[in-house]
Amino acid sequence: MLTTEKLIPSLILAAMSCAIGALFLALSGSAFAQDEPYAYACENCPANWENLAIDGNSCGGDNQSPIAFDASSTRGARSARLTLTYGTELVEPDMTLTNIEWGADASASSVRWNGEEYFFSQFHFHTTAEHVINGERSDLEMHFVNKTAEGAALVIGVSILVGAENGAFEPVTAALPGADLAVVDLRALLPGNLSAYAYTGSTTTPPCSANVEWRLLRNPVELSQAQIDAIRNELWAINDGFDNNRPIQNREGRRVSTTGKANKP
Numbered sequence: 682m683l684t685t686e687k688l689i690p691s692l693i694l695a696a697m698s699c700a701i702g703a704l705f706l707a708l709s710g711s712a713f714a715q716d717e718p719y720a721y722a723c724e725n726c727p728a729n730w731e732n733l734a735i736d737g738n739s740c741g742g743d744n745q746s747p748i749a750f751d752a753s754s755t756r757g758a759r760s761a762r763l764t765l766t767y768g769t770e771l772v773e774p775d776m777t778l779t780n781i782e783w784g785a786d787a788s789a790s791s792v793r794w795n796g797e798e799y800f801f802s803q804f805h806f807h808t809t810a811e812h813v814i815n816g817e818r819s820d821l822e823m824h825f826v827n828k829t830a831e832g833a834a835l836v837i838g839v840s841i842l843v844g845a846e847n848g849a850f851e852p853v854t855a856a857l858p859g860a861d862l863a864v865v866d867l868r869a870l871l872p873g874n875l876s877a878y879a880y881t882g883s884t885t886t887p888p889c890s891a892n893v894e895w896r897l898l899r900n901p902v903e904l905s906q907a908q909i910d911a912i913r914n915e916l917w918a919i920n921d922g923f924d925n926n927r928p929i930q931n932r933e934g935r936r937v938s939t940t941g942k943a944n945k946p
């Protein structure tokens with residue numbers, strides 16, 4: 682039983698701990714005041730990402746990307762096919778720590794899958810490719826990030842191989858360096874056949890948020906060597922000469938399935 686003598690110091694202590702708690706909250710905010718910068722060069726390289734003070738850091742968690750797999754080990758069509766409605770968008774480049782993201786506000790371009798509509802958010806490139814399919818890693822991998830209103834992500838990955846000059850990419854490469862606003866026909870950046878490998882993973886940069894629906898198109902697109910070089914040189918310049926790809930992550934028994942041909946609007 683508390684006597685008055687004991688109760689008063691207890692109340693003072695309780696009030697003090699509340700005040701300290703409030704002070705701590707005020708100092709720390711709801712997250713880190715500023716996330717630690719990540720990079721592809723150590724100290725802040727991918728091997729250390731999980732140790733960086735970054736809000737919501739999931740880089741050491743489960744279901745991470747990218748992964749390596751062989752087409753022969755994939756399962757038949759599990760996923761409903763994608764319904765893609767990509768059109769022409771005015772995209773604005775946004776420099777991140779390690780990349781250029783060409784993004785569109787209030788995009789009308791979207792992907793429907795499994796009853797959800799994911800709106801185009803931005804595209805960007807990695808050199809060399811992040812996903813390894815049948816032991817092959819292409820020079821460039823392009824990511825189209827699409828999000829639902831609630832923030833769920835579906836990323837379409839496209840392998841880029843050396844070939845003929847690709848006019849659809851002209852507005853993108855013409856804006857380099859400096860990465861100006863560009864009017865881009867998003868559908869024209871993709872191959873005709875949109876059949877894909879499908880698995881559930883994460884973003885490949887911090888905070889490595891999981892539950893990203895990945896759709897890696899089975900067909901590549903071709904760019905000329907000069908177009909590939911223009912993009913790679915820009916990425917290398919941003920990353921002090923380092924490639925901007927995250928190492929292969931553990932598949933942890935995850936299944937990779939194939940989707941049928943998507944529509945061609």
Ligand SMILES: [Zn+2]
Binds near residue numbers: 805806807824885
């Ligand atoms: Zn990416």
